[in-house]
Amino acid sequence: MTEEIDKALARQYEAGFVSDVESETFPPGLDEDVIARISARKEEPEWMLEWRLKAYRTWKEMSEPEWAHVDFPKINYQDISYYSAPKSMADKPKSLDEVDPELLRTYEKLGIPLVEQQMLAGVAVDAVFDSVSVVTTFREKLEEAGVIFCPISEAVHKYPDLVKKYLGSVVPQKDNYFAALNCAVFTDGSFVYIPKGVRCPMELSTYFRINEQNTGQFERTLIVADEGSYVSYLEGCTAPQRDENQLHAAVVELVAMDDAEIKYSTVQNWYPGDEEGRGGIYNFVTKRGICHTNAKISWTQVETGSSVTWKYPSCVLKGDNSIGEFYSVALTRAKQQADTGTKMIHLGKNTRSTIISKGISAGRSNNSYRGLVRMNPGADGARNFTQCDSLLIGDQCGAHTFPYVESKNPSAIVEHEATTSKVSDDQLFLCQQRGLDPEKAVSMIVNGFCKEVFKELPMEFAVEAGKLLEISLEGSVG
Amino acid sequence: MSNWLTQALAQYQSSDSTDWLSAAREKSLQQLHNTAWPTRKTENWRYTPLACLERTSVAEPTNDAFTAESIEGLECIEIVFVNGKLVSELTDNIPGVSISLLSESKESAQNLFQKVKPEHHVFGLVNDVLASAGVVIDVDESVVVDTPIRLVHWQNGGESHVRHLVRVGKGASLAVIEEYRGDNPLVATQYAEYQLEDDAKLNHYRFALHTNQAMVVGGSHFNLSDRSELHSTLIGFGSLLSRVDIDINHCGEHAMATQNSVYLLEGKEIFDLHSNVEHTKPNGTTEENIRGIVGDEAKAVFNGRIHIHRHAQKTLAELNNRNLLLTNKAEVNTKPELEIYADDVRCAHGATVAELDTKALYYLRSRGVSEQEARIMLNFGFINELIEQLPLEPLVEWLQGELKRRFNDLRNQIPGVEAV
Known part of the structure; x- marks a missing residue:
């Protein structure tokens, strides 16, 4: 059995390859000059540069957070290159035909044939290759509905009022070390605006791709759902194998106005590093949404990649009767480390939140849930339910739970439950007795363990997520 | 370092008294100098401010007259401390049990001091340096002590630092009641270390019943050897500052621990309970139940950690914290933690803040x-x-x-x- 585990865990990263698109990359280093150059490269207005510089000055005063249950060599922020754009982008392609064919082939290797996806899945893809958005599809169809879905660099020019109003409104510049860094150097990302009462006609999706050696990827996503609107947003990512650690510090901000609903789903499969954890992605992400009256934000994530994950998608339930949800599956193997969870801040009356977190640890990995549920004095009748379950596979890994519960309202109800167990011998025995081989049995049990989360994912993602887990766990318990 | 600590340590350094503890005290003093004073950013003191130590003026005790209220129908050996000084006679007529003063150099005491209490408690280090009163209780092998030992502490001002050391020998059995009371503004550190040898059994009670003007920090710490059994009960009434640390270390296999705590808070009281259970060996069992009712503008803080080490297979550990919050100004902060490095274990924790x-x-x-x-x-x-x-x-x-x-x-x- 141990052999099988070892064999399965030694599996190489399948999406690992480097496509050689020539790119224009800044030399490593960060100072105000570099930020000015990024801003100039993006032809940004003066106010945007000022905003970046302010963030940079804040960041310089801050220190890296050390409270997470992760351990990695110190990052030298001067060794990172903060801008990289595919060279052939200089003369901005207008259609697919104009796009570098090498780029398109990269997407195909990853199983994201753009054309096919447009036709079959009805998904508009804003594909991000390193830091510059290459192709945005279905723009017209969305425009018809009045939905704005474009690279944030474009939104800065076309919708400056919206960007000025909402950028940094949910995650302030000084929120945390990595968010401040992102504010200073973010290169691109997606901007979504759903007008009042509009139900977005399709699921919006961005595939991220990190492709240059030594470049940090600093994505910035801003989604604003105006009163009574609905949008479902999909984020997925995978990256080629490489030798040096890559820093990824993204910021995602969601604004759900009165009666609006945002569903944000993530499948994260970045390069987790080799067996010793070398070379994997550092994924330090700040994700937060604010819910106004009767609004709802639902985060669903399936995390299987990255060597170090530091990620807490959160909801500020500001309006009365608003709802926050967090569904998560985090799988770590080899020497991966994940410290992930959520924050639910209840401010309004009758606000509700649900947290379902499933952690699976294998190999020599460490998997932590860290969450906060806060009931403020005004949160009359608020309700929270939290369930964190951990599954350990093998005796060299770790599973940890750090939930913070803070209540200042006597009528608010908070419930937290956590359990830790291994795949039970009884379950395995039962399955095997019914003629299933151990591998299938484990896969089935783990899938059952995660079912509550998978059913929250949009169809396309649920399939991908199930497959990801299956591959990751192939034969890892017997 | 805080002003309060600087002053407290200055007193120690100016006194030239030396005892068998001096070397150990010196070590803790050094450690204290290298430890940052807790602030709001210190995880262990996140919700409990220490500013009151600087702000509150504490007068010297005015009254030493105190008679411990007896517990009706309970025959026990009473050892009474008033304002940090022992006022009762130590008995030596229980066969197989020796009770002596901390200040008397005893070999068994040397083996216990700082041996059970983890070094990371800042106030524990303060207590190491300043502890001036306390008893050392040693129960011989296989001795079953029927009469509980009740340690009563009463203080009506000033500062006191007490430290008790208890060893329950192989297969022996003992019950200890630690009772802490106080009136007027006062400062106290109150620590107790318990070593349970193989097959030993301890019933432990800690009653933190100070009035709302007290500033007290303390803890009870336990080492459990093979097959030993601990039943611990804590009652906490809050005060200006009331912090208790309970540490249970499963150093042996098949040890069993139950820990129940109850806190009832009113006024502007703070009660901060940190419990930490270390399962370093296989087959241990721990069950913790913590319940509290919080009214007025009081604040309850609970942090319960269960740490299962790499080889501590077949551990069963459960922790449950339930709270009732009565008013809009009261506050509960709870954090049940699990840190698990072994796969064949069953662990669960739960926390609720709810109405009835x-x-x-x-x-x-x-x-x-x-x-x-x-x-x-x-x-x-x-x-x-x-x-x-x-x-x-x-x-x-x-x-x-x-x-x-x-x-x-x-x-x-x-x-x-x-x-x-």
């Missing part, structure tokens, strides 16, 4: 109990559930009396109960 069980309320109403009465009954029952199962009946009755006295202050705040 409406089904139970309905049941009582259907039996003709008025709503007010039902609510009061259920609230008291919520904490009494952990008390009434204790083994010493007279102690249970006495405790229920103590709890009721305080509960009556709070009952009018129970939602749905009108003031009488």
Whole structure:
């Protein structure tokens, strides 16, 4: 059995390859000059540069957070290159035909044939290759509905009022070390605006791709759902194998106005590093949404990649009767480390939140849930339910739970439950007795363990997520 | 470093008294110098501010006259400390048990001091340096002590630092009651270290019953050897600053620990309970139940950590913290933590902050109990559930009396109960 585990865990990263698109990359280093150059490269207005510089000055005063249950060599922020754009982008392609064919082939290797996806899945893809958005599809169809879905660099020019109003409104510049860094150097990302009462006609999706050696990827996503609107947003990512650690510090901000609903789903499969954890992605992400009256934000994530994950998608339930949800599956193997969870801040009356977190640890990995549920004095009748379950596979890994519960309202109800167990011998025995081989049995049990989360994912993602887990766990318990 | 600490340490350094503890004290002093004073950013002190130590003026004790109230029907050996000084005679007539002063150099004491209490408690280090009173209790192999030992502490001002060391020998059995009371503004650090040898059994009670002007930090720490058994009960009334650390280390296999805590808070009191259980060996069992009722503008802090080390397979550990919050200004902060490095274990924790069980309320109403009465009954029952199962009946009755006295202050705040 141990052999099988070892064999399965030694599996190489399948999406690992480097496509050689020539790119224009800044030399490593960060100072105000570099930020000015990024801003100039993006032809940004003066106010945007000022905003970046302010963030940079804040960041310089801050220190890296050390409270997470992760351990990695110190990052030298001067060794990172903060801008990289595919060279052939200089003369901005207008259609697919104009796009570098090498780029398109990269997407195909990853199983994201753009054309096919447009036709079959009805998904508009804003594909991000390193830091510059290459192709945005279905723009017209969305425009018809009045939905704005474009690279944030474009939104800065076309919708400056919206960007000025909402950028940094949910995650302030000084929120945390990595968010401040992102504010200073973010290169691109997606901007979504759903007008009042509009139900977005399709699921919006961005595939991220990190492709240059030594470049940090600093994505910035801003989604604003105006009163009574609905949008479902999909984020997925995978990256080629490489030798040096890559820093990824993204910021995602969601604004759900009165009666609006945002569903944000993530499948994260970045390069987790080799067996010793070398070379994997550092994924330090700040994700937060604010819910106004009767609004709802639902985060669903399936995390299987990255060597170090530091990620807490959160909801500020500001309006009365608003709802926050967090569904998560985090799988770590080899020497991966994940410290992930959520924050639910209840401010309004009758606000509700649900947290379902499933952690699976294998190999020599460490998997932590860290969450906060806060009931403020005004949160009359608020309700929270939290369930964190951990599954350990093998005796060299770790599973940890750090939930913070803070209540200042006597009528608010908070419930937290956590359990830790291994795949039970009884379950395995039962399955095997019914003629299933151990591998299938484990896969089935783990899938059952995660079912509550998978059913929250949009169809396309649920399939991908199930497959990801299956591959990751192939034969890892017997 | 805080002003309070600087002053406290200056007193120590100016006194030239030396005892057998001097070397150990010096070591802790060095460590203290290298330790940052806790602030709001210190994880272990996140919710409990220490500024009161600097702000509150503490007068020297005015009165040394104190008689410990006896527990009706409970025969026990009483050892009384008033304002940090031992005032009772130490008995030497229990066969197989030696009780001596901390200041007397004893080999067994040397093996216990700083050996059980983890080094990371800042105030524990302060206590290492300043501890001036306390007893060393040593129970010989296979001795079953029928009479509980009750350590009563009373203080009405000033500062005191007490330290008790207890060793329960192989197969021996003992019950210890640590009772802390105080009046007027006062500062105290109160620590106790317990070493349970193989097959030993300890019933432990810690009652932190200070008034709201006290500033007390302390802890009870336990090492459990093979097959030893610990049953610990903590009662906490909050105060200006009241912090208790309970550490349970499963150093041997097949050890078993239960820890129940109850806190009842009113006024602007703070009660901060940190419990930490280390399972370093296989086959250990831990069960913790912590319940609290928080009224007025009081604040409860609970941090319960269970740490299962790499080879501690077949561990069973459960922790449950339940809270009732009575008013809009009261506050509960709870954090049950699990840190697990072994796969064949069963661990669970839960925490709730909630109103009463409406089904139970309905049941009582259907039996003709008025709503007010039902609510009061259920609230008291919520904490009494952990008390009434204790083994010493007279102690249970006495405790229920103590709890009721305080509960009556709070009952009018129970939602749905009108003031009488």
